[in-house]
Amino acid sequence: MNTFELLFTVSSIFWGFVFLYLLWLHSKIKKISTALKSPQKR
Amino acid sequence: MKERPALAAIFLINLVSLFMIFIWAPPERSLGDQYRVFFIHTPSAWVSYLAFTLTFLFSIFYLRTRKPAWDLYASASATVGLLFCLITLITGSIWAKLAWGIYWNWDPRETSTLILFLAYLAYVSFRMSVNDKDRRARISAVLGILAFVSIPLSYFSAAFWATLHPMPLLPTAKLRFGIESSMLLTLTASTIGVTLLFLWLFYLTLNTYRMAEEIENVVLEGKI
Numbered sequence: 721m722n723t724f725e726l727l728f729t730v731s732s733i734f735w736g737f738v739f740l741y742l743l744w745l746h747s748k749i750k751k752i753s754t755a756l757k758s759p760q761k762r
Numbered sequence: 763m764k765e766r767p768a769l770a771a772i773f774l775i776n777l778v779s780l781f782m783i784f785i786w787a788p789p790e791r792s793l794g795d796q797y798r799v800f801f802i803h804t805p806s807a808w809v810s811y812l813a814f815t816l817t818f819l820f821s822i823f824y825l826r827t828r829k830p831a832w833d834l835y836a837s838a839s840a841t842v843g844l845l846f847c848l849i850t851l852i853t854g855s856i857w858a859k860l861a862w863g864i865y866w867n868w869d870p871r872e873t874s875t876l877i878l879f880l881a882y883l884a885y886v887s888f889r890m891s892v893n894d895k896d897r898r899a900r901i902s903a904v905l906g907i908l909a910f911v912s913i914p915l916s917y918f919s920a921a922f923w924a925t926l927h928p929m930p931l932l933p934t935a936k937l938r939f940g941i942e943s944s945m946l947l948t949l950t951a952s953t954i955g956v957t958l959l960f961l962w963l964f965y966l967t968l969n970t971y972r973m974a975e976e977i978e979n980v981v982l983e984g985k986i
Contacts, residue, residue, distance in 0.1 A: 723794070723795040723796055723798075726796060726799070726856075726860075727783070727784055727795075727798055727799070729856070730799050730802050730803075730853055730856060731780065731802065733849065733852055733853060733856075734802050734806070734849055734853070737845060737848065737849050738845070738959065738963070741842075741845050741963065742963075742966075745966055745967060745970050748970050748974065749970055749973070752970075752973050752974055752977055755977050755981075756977065
């Protein structure tokens with residue numbers, strides 16, 4: 721692995737985990753909005 | 763909080779720090795260009811310590827005042843801290859492979875950081891598994907205080923035990939850090955960038971937890 725590949729890997733790990741975290745938060749917000757919409761459906 | 767300008771500023775600072783890490787900072791004498799992992803690893807470690815220290819403080823505030831808001835602050839801080847602690851462990855093991863030739867060798871710093879990660883993983887897992895709000899807040903505040911012990915254990919492990927990990931970067935009497943000024947500037951820029959990123963993620967997490975709590979309250983009151 722050369723230096724560029726190494727730095728690219730490490731940066732991808734950093735930003736990849738931040739992105740996954742944002743996805744997890746997004747799924748939590750989606751669950752909340754589903755809970756809010758559910759009584760209107762009934 | 764004006765979200766878009768704040769987000770643009772965080773993005774810009776991190777972009778500048780990436781440029782400094784990849785291109786601007788000079789190569790190091792023994793590790794060459796590979797030492798640049800340090801500029802991602804060290805700020806992540808600092809932010810995880812910051813997040814867990816905030817969890818400790820918010821937990822104390824909760825136990826003193828019993829205001830549910832402090833419990834949410836502590837929880838949000840621990841969750842984001844866990845993310846940065848995981849990044850620290852992974853980037854640290856990559857750096858260990860470059861410097862020592864092995865990804866993981868149970869070095870005191872590696873082991874104590876793993877203990878730190880597991881302590882706060884237990885904290886977050888506990889919160890996810892208990893439904894009773896008061897009990898969850900009370901016990902997790904105690905856990906947040908107890909888990910804090912692992913921070914000095916991790917930080918000072920390089921000083922307490924024989925380790926291959928470099929000593930913490932501390933200024934000398936003449937305020938010199940023992941690294942070149944351009945490297946120090948790059949480290950400062952990346953630390954500011956990662957800290958601002960942490961604050962933004964903390965803000966998002968807190969808002970999400972707050973919304974979830976409000977829904978829970980409405981459900982408990984029987985309005986839904």
